[in-house]
Amino acid sequence: MDTESTYSGYSYYSGRSRGSHRHGEHSRDRHKSRSKESSRSEKSVTINASPAEPLLGEQSVRGEEVQDDNWGETTTAVTGTSEHSLSQEDIVRISKDLDDSVGLDCKRYLNVALSVILGLVVLLTPLAFLILPHLLWPDRLRACGTACEGLFISVAFKLLILLLAVWALFFRPPRAGLPRIFVFRALLATLVLLFVLSYWLFYGIRILDSQDEDYQGIVQYAVSLVDALLFIHYLAIVLLELRQLQPFFSLCVTRSTDGATQHYNLGQLSIQRAAVVILENYYKDFPVHNPAMLTASKSRTAKHLAGLKVYNVDGPGGNNAAAGIAQSQSRAMIAAAARRRDSSHNELYYEEAEHQRRVRKRRARLVVAVEEAFTHICRMQEEEQKKASGDVMDPREAAQAIFPSMARALQKYLRTTRQQHLHSMESIQQHLAFCITNNMTPKAFLESYLTTGPTLQYGKDRWLARQWTLISEASVTSGLKDGTIFLLKCIDFSLVVTTKKIPYIQLAEEFIDPKSHKFVLRLQSETSV
Amino acid sequence: MSFMPGQPVSTVVQRIEIHKLRDGDNLILGFSIGGGIDQDPSQNLFSEDKTDKGIYVTRVSKGGPAEVAGLRMGDRIMQVNGWDMTMVTHDQARKKLTKKNEDVVRLLVTRKTLEDAVRQSMMQH
DSSP, X not given: OOSTTSOOXXXXXXXXXXXXXXXXXXXXXXXXXXXXXXHTTTTSBOOOOSTTHHHHHHHHHTTOOOOOTTHHHHTOSOOOOOEEEOOSOHXXXXXXXXXXXXXXXXXXXXXXXXXXXXXXXXXXXXXXXXXXXXXXXXXXXXXXXXXXXXHHHHHHHHHHHHHHHHHHHHOSOOOBOBSSOOHXXXXXXXXXXXXXXXXXXXXXXXXXXXXXXXXXXXXXXXXXXXXXXXXXXXXXXIIIIITTTSOOEEEEEEETTTOXXXXXXXXXXXXXXXXXXXXXXXXXXXXXXXGGGGHHHHHHHHHHHTTOOOOOTTOOOOTHHHHHHHHHHHHHHHHHHHXXXXXXXXXHHHHHHHHHHHHHHHHHHHHHHHHHXXXXXXXXXXXXXXXXXXXXXXXXXXXXXXXXXXXXXXHHXXXXXXXXXXXXXXXXXXXXXXXXXXXXXXXXXHHHHHSOOBGGGSOGGGOOXXXXXXXXXXXXXXXXXXXXXXXXXXXXXXXXXXXXXXXXXXXXXXXXXXXXXXXXXXXXXXXXX | OOOOTTSOOOOOOEEEEEEOEEETTEEEOSEEEEOOTTSXXXXXXXXXXXXXXXXXXXXXXXXXXXXXXXXXXXXXXXXXXXXXXXXXXXXXXXXXXXXXXXXXXXXXXXXXXXXXXXXXXXXXX
């Protein structure tokens, strides 16, 4: 995992009614970064904000071509908890969203307010330590000598470095909304708070009450506070960023509908953080979920048990025998199905062979059509552009000009491979214009249609699953362990994740002297005497 | 005959006396040898143990003095005229067999069937 794209600060919220309110983070100006979030919304896992949206949003998620034209405008507000432990069905969950979306905002504002307050307190405390003596007992204060003024510079620069470091670590737009609090962050915030409070306590009792005249000592005290804050920031980096870099577990992620599997190596993370990493990689690694591909197996399974009916010859028995009858009925069906001469494997084989043939034929026609279409266009050179003869087109018009000649072949191919719902005509033309602009060959243009790419490749309205549920037996803030299994469920399918520990590798050394490579000939002579 | 490194080789041997045939300027015995401590024992076709580096008879020419004297293909030569043949190089073995001033070579050879025959005859008693 690269270090730049790791966690941003302030997006981990507690579960709706369960978590505590402690989310102190070093953040500021959430309002300023809110506008940045809308542009980054493709990376964060969010749900639409307005209360009326979720019902409509659920339908569009189900994959129909719903008018999602105002998609860009409605997702500016980040509501956050889009990953949460499942406890009820989908509908009930959505309706809970309706109730809680209002309460959620209040909680978020509370978090933001707390973290801003903590940040301000932390950053202004050293300055307060330095200024208060001048305000309260300026006459009794010993003059600040050279060494003391040197310490002012050091305080200033350290505060600047602290400010920059806090900005770098914590001022990042949120990637995802987690169900429970981020334990490390909460611990760090508590630590900082206690630390600052204890410093204030000491300051209040020993310096303010006694009105100490030694200003140099006070300045040194402020410097020690800033030093300690920098060390806490170092601790924050180690706990939040560095600890999870070294790979420790290997996670195997399988999609439940079609078995697509990937493996990821992660460090020591909590389950919810691991879930976020997996989901980010899901969009780039897994081929797009295509429900049309699953219908064939479903019809086959339906056929297996069809045609078997169970008749109860002995007549209805007593009530206590009813359960026994049901059980014996199902056993009888299984036995009969096993004995029956099933030729469905034959059907499957020939059907698949036929399908392959058809796909290959259509593909050949498509490739030829596209190559021919591309020959109609040629790029105009700079000099020729000046002598602007008529009929000069920009990429979009050029795409529209050659599109009709390949449209039919492409349409037929997409229909055969059951991809037609993934590409709209508009998107195809856009892609064509893009390829023409960048001097791509027909093969490059076709690549996105011939192979099913990852979900990222398709338009944002195709990202059917953007609301995920984390289902786990262990607590989601607990760390990953060998054998942890959890599910990431979205409406259409779920991802099953199993964890395995990377084994401890014992590496031994063997030294080979370069002069030790010697060879002899193998002889077997035969002499006649 | 099993070979244990460092232990004396004990086996049943047969005495064979070959009279060399004069063919022009050469004295020929009529067989070919293979093996030796400088050779690769794993390519020896006749040895039981593929680490055996002894001198083996690989070919006996038909009607030659060796065949007449009773030498068979696959025999291992243990001694030639008193000279030991169990730990010699291929060339040393050849030299001991083709000494120009000797007309007769007396070999001690061993083969698997000798030991079986001895054991059988011992069992009969």
